[in-house]
Amino acid sequence: MDSLKTHDPELYGYLEQETERQNLNFELIASENFASRATIEAMGSVLTNKYAEGYPGKRYYGGCEHVDKVEDLARNRAKKLFNADWVNVQPHSGASANAAVYLAFMKPGETLLGLDLAHGGHLTHGSPVNFSGITYNAEFYGVEKETGHINLDKVLEKAKKVKPKMISIGASAYPRDFDYKVFREIADEVGAFLWMDMAHTAGLIATGELNDPLPWSDVISTTTHKTLRGPRGGMILVGNDGENKLGVVASKSGRVKNVSEVLDSAVFPGSQGGPLMHVIAAKAVAFGEALQPEFKTYQKQVKTNAKRMAEEFMNRGYKLVSDGTDNHLILVDLRNKGLTGKIAEESLDKAGITVNKNMVPFDTESPFVTSGIRIGTPALTTRGFEEDEFSEVVRLIDLILQKPGDESIITSVKGDVQAMCKNFPLYDFITA
Numbered sequence: 001m002d003s004l005k006t007h008d009p010e011l012y013g014y015l016e017q018e019t020e021r022q023n024l025n026f027e028l029i030a031s032e033n034f035a036s037r038a039t040i041e042a043m044g045s046v047l048t049n050k051y052a053e054g055y056p057g058k059r060y061y062g063g064c065e066h067v068d069k070v071e072d073l074a075r076n077r078a079k080k081l082f083n084a085d086w087v088n089v090q091p092h093s094g095a096s097a098n099a100a101v102y103l104a105f106m107k108p109g110e111t112l113l114g115l116d117l118a119h120g121g122h123l124t125h126g127s128p129v130n131f132s133g134i135t136y137n138a139e140f141y142g143v144e145k146e147t148g149h150i151n152l153d154k155v156l157e158k159a160k161k162v163k164p165k166m167i168s169i170g171a172s173a174y175p176r177d178f179d180y181k182v183f184r185e186i187a188d189e190v191g192a193f194l195w196m197d198m199a200h201t202a203g204l205i206a207t208g209e210l211n212d213p214l215p216w217s218d219v220i221s222t223t224t225h226k227t228l229r230g231p232r233g234g235m236i237l238v239g240n241d242g243e244n245k246l247g248v249v250a251s252k253s254g255r256v257k258n259v260s261e262v263l264d265s266a267v268f269p270g271s272q273g274g275p276l277m278h279v280i281a282a283k284a285v286a287f288g289e290a291l292q293p294e295f296k297t298y299q300k301q302v303k304t305n306a307k308r309m310a311e312e313f314m315n316r317g318y319k320l321v322s323d324g325t326d327n328h329l330i331l332v333d334l335r336n337k338g339l340t341g342k343i344a345e346e347s348l349d350k351a352g353i354t355v356n357k358n359m360v361p362f363d364t365e366s367p368f369v370t371s372g373i374r375i376g377t378p379a380l381t382t383r384g385f386e387e388d389e390f391s392e393v394v395r396l397i398d399l400i401l402q403k404p405g406d407e408s409i410i411t412s413v414k415g416d417v418q419a420m421c422k423n424f425p426l427y428d429f430i431t432a
């Protein structure tokens with residue numbers, strides 16, 4: 001970063017500040033992680049200069065012989081990682097990947113059945129403020145008030161009633177795993193496509209730490225920067241391309257196309273222009289890392305740490321949605337502690353502990369206040385935190401939440417947070 005330092009000192013200064021923030025805080029936002037230095041280097045490469053509309057071997061621009069190899073490397077590694085028949089690594093983000101999924105499978109006005117945003121779903125699964133809810137008719141299933149789990153009998157009941165064109169699975173704040181086989185049965189019973197959005201859990205799925213949606217879903221979308229620990233971006237995958245024909249949806253000419261062909265067109269030219277080749281290179285690096293045995297060890301630890309955190313919170317009298325976790329995150333319902341998500345997030349932030357306020361199912365507060373916080377283990381596990389460190393993390397969070405806003409507690413916890421962070425060094429290549 002030496003040239004940036006002299007070329008643009010103002011911008012460099014902001015990067016230094018952000019590096020320090022990442023180095024000295026507990027990063028507990030469940031959707032965040034720390035990409036490797038190699039991944040970040042690939043993103044900062046000359047590939048940002050190249051236009052490569054189209055796909056390897058079929059580009060609309062000359063000079064693509066090297067970026068073709070880059071994209072093929074990313075695609076082949078991703079296919080191996082997820083045991084997929086086909087992938088598209090061009091989506092700029094998770095939301096862009098999902099836009100292409102809709103374009104491939106649904107016409108405007110048709111019905112999607114997805115997990116309610118207030119019950120852990122995502123904006124792109126039919127929220128009225130998102131293109132998905134604006135363009136399509138969105139219907140929702142949710143979790144049970146008593147258990148916090150999805151009741152699949154009720155999903156079937158709802159599917160029979162609303163007859164969706166597509167059913168979506170996947171969430172950004174659901175601490176439990178999904179039974180894809182049963183979702184497949186439901187989709188088949190009502191003649192719907194089945195779409196899994198594994199944006200949060202892709203890393204855990206790749207390593208077998210969670211159930212595998214690929215054999216059961218018509219299409220799978222993901223981000224590459226959450227548990228997968230790559231650059232900010234998206235991807236679309238198909239498990240069994242051959243058995244999976246979109247037929248009429250696909251083709252005005254009547255020719256039956258494979259899902260993969262339809263999805264490739266839905267990404268480009270359907271919903272994006274030129275791919276971000278520097279980010280695709282970084283995806284290749286991250287997928288290469290994810291194929292190493294250490295990545296499996298990492299994902300196991302992500303899960304073990306989340307379990308430890310759940311136990312520690314419950315031992316301290318906190319109520320967790322679904323009373324535990326199967327994955328990398330927990331959702332704390334703060335109502336029995338007389339707190340809102342907003343107050344908890346703000347006071348933890350002052351002590352250098354970063355979480356996000358989050359609606360809990362059947363929340364009585366507004367989305368700006370909320371009754372819960374969402375806490376995830378992927379980022380701190382990347383730093384090297386194990387169970388004992390997570391017990392300490394919970395102890396420090398509890399100290400703050402017992403007396404939110406107490407300045408002397410905030411100061412003392414902040415000191416402990418920074419001391420622990422210094423024992424688990426993260427990035428040294430901007431500030432060094």
Ligand SMILES: *Cc1c(COP(=O)(O)O)cnc(C)c1O
Pocket residue numbers: 031093094095096098121122124170171172197198199200223233234
């Ligand atoms: C994060 C997330 C997305 C969106 O990803 P972006 O890269 O932020 O666009 C989509 N779906 C789910 C389930 C997510 O958790």
